[in-house]
Amino acid sequence: MIIVRIVGGLGNQMFQYAYAKSLQQKGFDVQIDISKFKTYKLHGGYHLDTYNIDIESAGFFDTFLALIKLKKNVKEKSLLFDDQLFRLSGNEFVKGYFQTEKYFSTIRAILLDQFTIKTELSNSTKKYSKAIHQHKNSCSLHIRRGDYITDEKANSIHGTCDLNYYAAAIKLINEKFENTHFFVFSDDIIWSKENLQLENATYIDHKTIPHEDMFLMSLCKHNITANSSFSWWGAWLNQHKNKTVIAPKKWFVSQENEVASKNWIQL
Numbered sequence: 001m002i003i004v005r006i007v008g009g010l011g012n013q014m015f016q017y018a019y020a021k022s023l024q025q026k027g028f029d030v031q032i033d034i035s036k037f038k039t040y041k042l043h044g045g046y047h048l049d050t051y052n053i054d055i056e057s058a059g060f061f062d063t064f065l066a067l068i069k070l071k072k073n074v075k076e077k078s079l080l081f082d083d084q085l086f087r088l089s090g091n092e093f094v095k096g097y098f099q100t101e102k103y104f105s106t107i108r109a110i111l112l113d114q115f116t117i118k119t120e121l122s123n124s125t126k127k128y129s130k131a132i133h134q135h136k137n138s139c140s141l142h143i144r145r146g147d148y149i150t151d152e153k154a155n156s157i158h159g160t161c162d163l164n165y166y167a168a169a170i171k172l173i174n175e176k177f178e179n180t181h182f183f184v185f186s187d188d189i190i191w192s193k194e195n196l197q198l199e200n201a202t203y204i205d206h207k208t209i210p211h212e213d214m215f216l217m218s219l220c221k222h223n224i225t226a227n228s229s230f231s232w233w234g235a236w237l238n239q240h241k242n243k244t245v246i247a248p249k250k251w252f253v254s255q256e257n258e259v260a261s262k263n264w265i266q267l
Helices: 010-025 060-069 105-114 123-133 146-150 152-158 163-176 189-195 210-219 229-236
Strands: 002-005 030-033 072-075 092-095 137-143 180-186 201-203 222-224 245-247
Touching: 002 010, 010 030, 010 105, 010 210, 010 229, 123 180, 123 210, 137 163, 137 210, 137 229, 163 180, 163 222, 163 245, 180 189, 180 210, 189 201, 210 229, 222 229, 229 245
Parallel strands: 002 030, 002 092, 072 092, 137 180, 137 222, 180 201, 222 245
Antiparallel strands: none
């Protein structure tokens, strides 16, 4: 048995699940551990149960026994792909973030199927979905502020994408595509409205439901991400064949990483 710990916001949960699913597809007996969410209340708690996932969650007691019985605790050593995390004995409790598609790009079709929402969408999400489909060229744009601004530790790790990044990304999209309409997502929508110099834009201004906002991002033909796993997944789940995705080169302040997918443009 391999147990993969799930923790963090929705985007992080999806990276961890995707790695676990890839292990399962390689023939390992896998469960996910969601016991952290008994005390972890940031980012709205556990979200994967809104999707059509099929890896079983280990119960609290099962996880406790597993930690005693399993031969080895395995922890991701860096943000770079590590093939050793696929070379397991089958008796491990694994912790990490696995923030590169190299862990799961071969099972994309499976993940696209499993990361579909199983509950009815809210009325406001249906409204924005209709608006996105009405535009020939639509592009999501995500601005992450929140704890990246207010939490000293989060800021020291991630930093924030500045307005120069967004201006360059918008310019590139407008040069590549005619009459692009931007759909702006942010945890600080007021700041975004005040600071973005953006024509042809709809600001997604409703009570945020994380998995539904990510779904709306994925409906857009193109995506401009923040240095955020949330908009990373919005772009990765975008199934438009000729999509353009723009991501920041500097995803973390100082840590080497392979977060951006190989076909994405980094600015």
